[in-house]
Amino acid sequence: MSRKRDCWDNAVAERFCSTLKNELIWDRRFESQSQVESAIFDYIEVFYNRQRLHQSLNYHTPENYERKLTTNP
Template structure:
């Protein structure tokens, strides 16, 4: 983290929130807050973290990258 007011401090988090809003939140509605929380949790742990392709990994998912390395 750098000094106060540096726009790059929040870039990664802002990119994540933009992605989750565009891919999940803006496309659906939920009857309860609990349903929304569970859907977001499942999205993050079931798709975003393990299967989404990352530029830092040569556009491979973490699962595919680990298979290739192992």
């Protein structure tokens, strides 16, 4: 735990792990560790960053939001 006024919590990481578990892991069986690793990689790189709309980014994908920030000075 951090002291007052020190924001050292891991809420962002906890939220991402919760989303990952709810959208990918629960109610699914994997045959091997490599299958899990491949599914998580595909989820993050293909779906989460390029297709999934994020409320905190005004319902844009992270890829589009970042592109928009870099093209608009």
